Amino acid sequence: MGDLLGVAVLGAGHMGADHIRRLERVVSGARVAAVADPDPERAREAVAGIEGVPVHADPVAALDAPGVQAVLIASPGPAHEEALLAAFSRGLPVLCEKPMVPDSAGALRVVEAEARLGRRLAQIGFMRRYDAGYRRLKSLLDGGRLGRPLMLHCTHRNVSSPPHFTSAMLINSSVSHEIDAARWLLGQELTAVTVLRPTPSAGAPSGLLDPQFVLFETERGALVDVEVFVNSGFGYQVRCEAVCESGSARIGDDHAMVVTAGGSACEEVPQDYLVRFADAYDREVQAWVDATRQGRVTGPGVWDGYAASVVAEAGVRALQEGRRVTVDLGQRPELYATVSR
Incomplete structure (x- = not known):
């Protein structure tokens, strides 16, 4: 046991319980x-069957539990800032679920706190x-075979939204993934956002603006559009097509089983993000564990979390005000001068 990285998991809900299972049964x-x-x-309930795991109501108590060497934050977004700062003060490496911090002011405080440490945690x-399709698309775009990327067309659909879901959360919770994916795939910052609102679906709860069509502009003139539809009723679908000067490439169509019987073919549609991105979560956590045991930090960092919060906040303003809103990230600290790959 002494050779294993001791991880404190903050949050035992849907995401946290899945990470507990992953750390116990999948990740080495x-x-x-x-x-x-x-x-x-x-x-x-989340740790049932795992011997010797103390349970706490207070996240800080879990950070100070014997044997804790790293932290995985899977609690709701508003609790992330306090947990991140507490981990930083203890020098504990962290894997924090998105959103890093929902509001840009809090996200900036996290950036400043880590920058003061002078090292990434x-x-x-x-x-x-970490998804195989996204990684193939990233490699293709970086290789330049298709020429300069001109547009990304993205689709993000859920079966249904939780009872607490708001119109703003379509952007700052759901589309936050596309915000980071677009920045990473294109190697560019997003500079402006416009949100169009079609007539809400009859399947959406009363008052929820669902679906939405989000349009991002980038610093080098590419466009990124996202159709987000969180009450589609039929499944969880995430797709992305890159349109470049000399060709295009699309991912997201190859994660389903097709059943042929009785003279017809039926394609299964995943019902949950934990199903669609199961392999990506496994690779992500394994990469974090491996890097942490080697004293390194890899993958998307605090600056990426901050950028996603700032862009999402601009997107919510665009939704509420019905206009194009520009994005201002401010000065990037020297610690984050190298863009994470």
Whole structure:
């Protein structure tokens, strides 16, 4: 056990429980050393069958539990800033689920806190960077065979939205993944955003503006559009097509099983992001564990989390005000001068 990275998992909900399972059964080189959740019973259920894992209601107590060497934050977004700062003060490496911090002011405080340390401690959970399809598309675009990217066409659909979901959350929760993916795929910052609002679907809860069509502009003139539809009713679908000067490439069509029987063919549609991106989550957490054990931090970092929060905040303003809103990231600290790949 002493050779395994002891991880405190903060949050034992849908995402946190899946990470606990992943650390225990899938990932090598790590173990669950402590769990924190405001609902202790939910936390105990998440660690059922795993011996010797203390359960805490207070996340700070979990950070200070014996054997904790790293932190995986899977609690709701508003709790992330406090947890990240507490981890930084203890020198603990962190994998933090997105959004890093929902509001740009809080995200900037996290950037400034890590920059004061003079070293990176946090990786942010934009797991699409670890998806096989996204990685192939990134390699193709970086190789230049298709010429300069002109447009990205993105689709993000869910079966249904949780009861607490708001119109703003379509952007700052759902589209935040496309924000990071676009920055990473294109190697460019997003500079402006416009949100168009079609007539809401009859399947959307009353008052929820769903679907939405989000248009981003980049610093070198590419366009990124995102159709986000969180009450599609039929499944979870994520697709991305890059249109370049000399060709195009699309990903997201190859994750389903096709069943042929009775004179017809039926394609299964994943019902959950944990199904669609299961392999990506596995690779993400394994890469984090491997890097942490070697004293390194790789993957998307705090600056990427901050950029996603700033762009999403501009997107919410564009939605609410019905106009194009520009994005201002401010000065990038020297610690983040090298763009994460």
